[in-house]
Amino acid sequence: MNTTPALTQDAVASRTIFDPATGEPVGEAPVHTVADLQHAVDVALAAQPAWAASGHEARSAALLKAADAVEARAEELAQLLSREQGKPLNGPNARFEVGACAAWLRAAAGTPLEAETVVDDGETRAELRYRPIGVVGAIGPWNWPMMITIWQIAPALRMGNAVVVKPSEYTPLSVLALVETINEVLPEGLLTVISGGRDVGEALASHPAIGKVMFTGSTATGKAIIRSSADTVKRLTLELGGNDAGIVLPDADPKAIAEGLFWGAFINTGQTCAALKRLYVHADIYDAVCDELTNVAEAMPMGNGLDENNVLGPLQNRQQYDIVARLVEAAKASGARVLLGGNPDADQPGNFYPTTLVADIDNDNPLVVEEQFGPALPIIKFSTVDEAIAKANALDVGLGASVWSSDLSAAREVASRIEAGTVWINKHGAVDPRVPFGGAKQSGYGLEFGVEGLKALGVPQIING
Incomplete structure (x- = not known):
C-alpha cells in the first residue's frame, strides 16, 4: 500500500x-x-x-x-x-x-x-x-x-x-x-x-x-x-458560510413539503453550509406548515450515531453546541414561540442539542440573522412575495436558497430574484457532481x-x- x-x-x-x-x-x-x-x-x-x-x-x-x-x-x-x-x-x-x-x-x-x-x-x-x-x-x-x-x-x-x-x-x-x-x-x-x-x-x-x-x-x-x-x-x-433562506409560497401543500423542509434544514443535524437556516412561510399556510413540520421533526430519532435507529446525532464540538444554545435562548427571551425542542438535557453525555423549531420570530432576531449551523430552525411569517424576497436577500451571504410551491413557473420566477449561488425548487441542498456549485456575496x-x-x-x- x-x-x-x-x-x-x-x-x-x-x-x-x-x-x-x-x-x-x-x-x-x-x-x-x-x-x-x-x-x-x-x-x-x-x-x-x-x-x-x-x-x-x-x-x-x-x-x-x-x-x-x-x-x-x-x-x-x-x-x-x-x-x-x-x-x-x-x-x-x-x-x-x-x-x-x-x-x-x-x-x-x-x-x-x-x-x-x-x-x-x-x-x-x-x-x-x-x-x-x-x-x-x-x-x-x-x-x-x-x-x-x-x-x-x-x-x-x-x-x-x-x-x-x-x-x-x-x-x-x-x-x-x-x-x-x-x-x-x-x-x-x-x-x-x-x-x-x-x-x-x-x-x-x-x-x-x-x-x-x-x-x-x-x-x-x-x-x-x-x-x-x-x-x-x-x-x-x-x-x-451561508444562512440559506427558504420561501414557501401560499399555494404549497404543507403536508407534501414537510419532510423535504425537514431534511433541507436538519441534514447532518443542521451542520451543513447549504442547509435551510431561515424558513419564510406565507401567512395563509403558516400554521399548517408549522404543524406538519413539527409532526415530521418529532418522529426523527436523535442519539448515538452507531445506533442503527438514529438519523440525527450530536453537534460535532462543544463550541458549536454553545452557539446553537445561545441563539435559541435569545429567541426564547424575545418571546418567540418554541414549537419543539429548545430544552437540552444538561445531564445527557455528548453534544446533543434537541431538534428545535421556533415560530413567531422577528426577522432581526439573532437566530435568524446569524448562522446557527445546528438543529434549530426559525420560521418567519410573510404576507407578500416581495417582502419574502427582500428578507431572503437582506443578509451579506448567499450560498443557497429554495422556493416551495405547487406552481413551478411561479417558483422559478421567485428563484430568479434571490441572491444565492444555487436556488432549489421544492428541495434544498441537493448537490449533484454534474451541476456547478458555488456561493454569492460573502x-x-x-x-x-x-x-x-x-x-x-x-x-x-x-x-x-
Missing part, C-alpha cells in the same frame, strides 16, 4: 480525538508541523510533473480505482466517521457520505473536458485548453470531512495536480483514513495529509509553491486566506463540480495559430 510520504519528524506528536456522542476516545491524530508541511510540498512538487504528463485517461482510470478502494472499505470508513464526527450511520449521514466520496471520484473521472476552438475563421485559429496548476492546497471542514475533501482533491488530481490536504482539527482521523485508502492506487507523493493546527493552515495558504487553495469553512477564515494568498497571487475556490467564489469544477483546477491557456 502506498501511504502518505514519511514526514520530517522521527516521532510526530499526537492528540486524542473524542467521540462527540459519548466523550470517549476515538483515536490519536498526528500533530504535524510547518516543517512537515514543507516536506509534503517538496514531495508533491517532485511527483506532480509525471502525473501531469500521464494524461486525462490514465488519471481518470486511477480515480476510478480509488472509488473502488473507497467502496471496499466503505463500512469501516463510515464507522470511523460516525464516531469522530457524530453523524449517524443511517439516513443522509455517514454511509451516505462515504458513498458520495465514491460517486464524486467517478464523476470527476468521467466528466469530459475537451479543448475548445474559440475562433477558426480561416485566418485565425485559437484553441482554449487547461494545463495543471501544480500543487493544490485543500483545507477542509469538520461537518462533511470526507465528502468535501473529495470535492477538493478529485478534480485537482484529475487535472494533473498534486494535493496537500489540511483537515479540520476536529475531524482529522476520517480524512487520514480516506487518503490512506485512495493512496493505495495513486503514485507516491501526489496526495498527502498534514494534520496540524492553525499555524500549518496559515503556512499552507501562504506557501509560495502552492498554486491554488481550496477552502470550505467560515467567512472569517476565508477572508484570512484571501489576505495571506495575495503576495503569491494564488488561485482560490472558497465555499464560505459565501465565497469559484465553482465546484462538473466541467466548471475541472476548469477551476487548471490554468487556461490559449494556443493561437
Whole structure:
C-alpha cells in the first residue's frame, strides 16, 4: 500500500480525538508541523510533473480505482466517521457520505473536458485548453470531512495536480483514513495529509509553491486566506458560510413539503453550509406548515450515531453546541414561540442539542440573522412575495436558497430574484457532481463540480495559430 510520504519528524506528536456522542476516545491524530508541511510540498512538487504528463485517461482510470478502494472499505470508513464526527450511520449521514466520496471520484473521472476552438475563421485559429496548476492546497471542514475533501482533491488530481490536504482539527482521523485508502492506487507523493493546527493552515495558504487553495469553512477564515494568498497571487475556490433562506409560497401543500423542509434544514443535524437556516412561510399556510413540520421533526430519532435507529446525532464540538444554545435562548427571551425542542438535557453525555423549531420570530432576531449551523430552525411569517424576497436577500451571504410551491413557473420566477449561488425548487441542498456549485456575496467564489469544477483546477491557456 502506498501511504502518505514519511514526514520530517522521527516521532510526530499526537492528540486524542473524542467521540462527540459519548466523550470517549476515538483515536490519536498526528500533530504535524510547518516543517512537515514543507516536506509534503517538496514531495508533491517532485511527483506532480509525471502525473501531469500521464494524461486525462490514465488519471481518470486511477480515480476510478480509488472509488473502488473507497467502496471496499466503505463500512469501516463510515464507522470511523460516525464516531469522530457524530453523524449517524443511517439516513443522509455517514454511509451516505462515504458513498458520495465514491460517486464524486467517478464523476470527476468521467466528466469530459475537451479543448475548445474559440475562433477558426480561416485566418485565425485559437484553441482554449487547461494545463495543471501544480500543487493544490485543500483545507477542509469538520461537518462533511470526507465528502468535501473529495470535492477538493478529485478534480485537482484529475487535472494533473498534486494535493496537500489540511483537515479540520476536529475531524482529522476520517480524512487520514480516506487518503490512506485512495493512496493505495495513486503514485507516491501526489496526495498527502498534514494534520496540524492553525499555524500549518496559515503556512499552507501562504506557501509560495502552492498554486491554488481550496477552502470550505467560515467567512472569517476565508477572508484570512484571501489576505495571506495575495503576495503569491494564488488561485482560490472558497465555499464560505451561508444562512440559506427558504420561501414557501401560499399555494404549497404543507403536508407534501414537510419532510423535504425537514431534511433541507436538519441534514447532518443542521451542520451543513447549504442547509435551510431561515424558513419564510406565507401567512395563509403558516400554521399548517408549522404543524406538519413539527409532526415530521418529532418522529426523527436523535442519539448515538452507531445506533442503527438514529438519523440525527450530536453537534460535532462543544463550541458549536454553545452557539446553537445561545441563539435559541435569545429567541426564547424575545418571546418567540418554541414549537419543539429548545430544552437540552444538561445531564445527557455528548453534544446533543434537541431538534428545535421556533415560530413567531422577528426577522432581526439573532437566530435568524446569524448562522446557527445546528438543529434549530426559525420560521418567519410573510404576507407578500416581495417582502419574502427582500428578507431572503437582506443578509451579506448567499450560498443557497429554495422556493416551495405547487406552481413551478411561479417558483422559478421567485428563484430568479434571490441572491444565492444555487436556488432549489421544492428541495434544498441537493448537490449533484454534474451541476456547478458555488456561493454569492460573502459565501465565497469559484465553482465546484462538473466541467466548471475541472476548469477551476487548471490554468487556461490559449494556443493561437
